[in-house]
Amino acid sequence: MELRTFVGPDLKETLARVKRELGPEAVILSTQSRRPAGGRHNWRLREIEVVAAVPPGSLPESGRPPEGDHSREGLSPLLSALHQELREVKSLLSRRLAEDPAPAWLQAYPEAAAFFHRLAAAGLSALVRGRWLAQVRPLLKGTRGPEQEQQAALQALRRLVPVSPGESAPPGGPRRVVLVGASGVGKTTTLAKLAIKAALVEGRRVGLISLDQERLGAVEQVGSFARLAGLPCQAATDRQELLRCLETLKDCEDIFIDTPGFNPCRPGLGEHLRRLLGGLPVVCHLLLPAPASEAHLALTLQAFATVSPATVILTKVDETQEVTGCVNQLCHRNLPVSYLTTGPRVPEDLEPASASRLAALVLTSRRPEAIWSRVPPSCEEVVLHAD
Ligand SMILES: Nc1nc2c(ncn2[C@@H]2O[C@H](COP(=O)(O)OP(=O)(O)OP(=O)(O)O)[C@@H](O)[C@H]2O)c(=O)[nH]1
Ligand SMILES: [Mg+2]
The missing domain is CATH 1.10.150 (DNA polymerase; domain 1)
Structure with missing residues (x-):
């Protein structure tokens, strides 16, 4: 074992020097606070002495520890594994930067x-x-x-990042808004938020239509919300009934239409949506859940392209730390975002994009x-x- 003595003004700096000069294998044998030589007249003046030891032969001529992998010998297996992973991440990063400088x-x-x-x-x-x-x-x-x-x-x-204000109402004209998207993405909740905003904040006459006869309780969900908010509500199962409902609610300035969750993988979905909504005097808005993978978002955008959504409403933004997949897809397709939803609360968790x-x-x-x-x-x- 080789011993070395280090003296410095304080413990932190002296230990840092020990580590720097002897490496991680150094063992601290003693630390001592003492009055420096010649400091007799100033009793406040102190210095720190640290005695450290290293295994024989581990110090190079210069007294500095060997560089490179040898400096990792004293590390625990966990630290070594982390060190290795960091090296791999660094090299991956530099390769990626070189590919796309x-x-x-x-x-x-x-x-x-x-x-x-x-x-x-x-x-x-x-x-x-x-x-x-x-x-x-x-x-x-x-x-x-x-x-x-x-x-x-x-x-x-x-x-x-393309953005579009509101629900793209024709100036002064009635808004006929259809919310479409995969199941569970927040269509009905967002419909309630938009309807409350239009009725209470903007003071418009609002009506609701539920086209969702597929999911158990879906019509009741919209119906009970309409009762609470004091809004007229209709239910339809197909295009003909939807046209009749639109006629019944023709005095409403805004009509919000809830749809069932459509599976984007369902064969023939495009044709089904075209037969249901194609050519109607309505504006479709596609709801995309921000936490979904970029591949799933691309699939959904593709599947709903037949209804030519005017905008995208990004939902559940509060449930993710990454929106770049959505932004990539929307930029690729030049589709604007109209709203973000940031939680389940009606109507608070709705932000214009x-x-x-x-x-x-x-x-x-x-x-x-x-x-x-x-x-x-x-x-x-x-x-x-x-x-
Ligand atoms: N965290 C969070 N939850 C939300 C948000 N929007 C809706 N939710 C919740 O998501 C769940 C599904 O919401 P719905 O509005 O029923 O979704 P949907 O698209 O109508 O579902 P289906 O009709 O079954 O296709 C509910 O529990 C909502 O409270 C949001 O922005 N953030
Ligand atoms: Mg619903």
């Missing part, structure tokens, strides 16, 4: 280049990042300093430390609070 012109703007990599880490697809690059390039010209670069980067991100809010959600995607209830409403705040 930022373009050379972006290197002139370090802040924007860092933003580009942040978008990649959040999960935005190469295609969407390509669109961001096309947007940001003219905005970066003439910028001075990191702050202006950051503003340009944010502006390009906000422009990227905004470019700034969606950009904020993109920037906090795949960041486990992001806590949704504390997500700032704007992307500027997200960037400001970024580490």
Whole structure:
């Protein structure tokens, strides 16, 4: 065993030196606080002496511990495994960055280049990042300093995410809104939120129709909500009945129509939806659950394409930490988002979509430390609070 003595002004700094010079195998034999030589006249002055030992032959000529893998010999198996995993993640990351590097012109703007990599880490697809690059390039010209670069980067991100206000009512005209989507995505709950908002906040005459005769209790669900809210309600099973219900409620300024959950994998779904809703004076909105996988979202968008949804309502945003799969799919298809739903409460958990809010959600995607209830409403705040 080889012994070494270290002296320093405090314990923390002295132990750090021991670790630095002898490596993780060093064993601390003693620590001692003492008055330094020549410090007789200042009784407050103290220094720390640490005696440490290492196994014989483990110190190189210079007294420094060997570099590289040898420095890991003293680590526990768990730490070694973590170390190995970190190395693999690092090499995977550098391979990915090499495959999809930022373009050379972006290197002139370090802040924007860092933003580009942040978008990649959040999960935005190469295609969407390509669109961001096309947007940001003219905005970066003439910028001075990191702050202006950051503003340009944010502006390009906000422009990227398509949003559409409200339920796309024709100006002054009646709204005939159909909510479609897979089962359990929040159609009936969102219908109730929209109906309450229209009736109580906007003061419009609102009626409801349930087209969902498939699920047990679905008509009753809409009916009892209508009774509570004091709204007229009709139920239909097919296109002819739906037309009759629309006629019955013709004095309503807004009619919200609930549909059954359609399985996007069901063969012939497109044809079924076309026969049910095609050519009717209604606007369809597709509900997509934000926590679903990107593959499932792509499948759903494909399956409901025959009803040409005017907008997408992103539901259950509160149940996920990653919205980039949705954003990728919506950018690919140029489909705007009209609302976000952020919980089951009627009518509170409904937000009109905004470019700034969606950009904020993109920037906090795949960041486990992001806590949704504390997500700032704007992307500027997200960037400001970024580490
Ligand atoms: N966390 C969370 N839950 C929600 C949200 N929206 C709806 N829910 C809940 O999701 C469940 C299903 O909601 P529904 O509105 O019945 O869904 P649906 O699409 O009408 O379902 P089907 O009619 O069976 O196809 C209910 O428990 C709702 O309370 C949301 O934004 N966040
Ligand atoms: Mg329902």
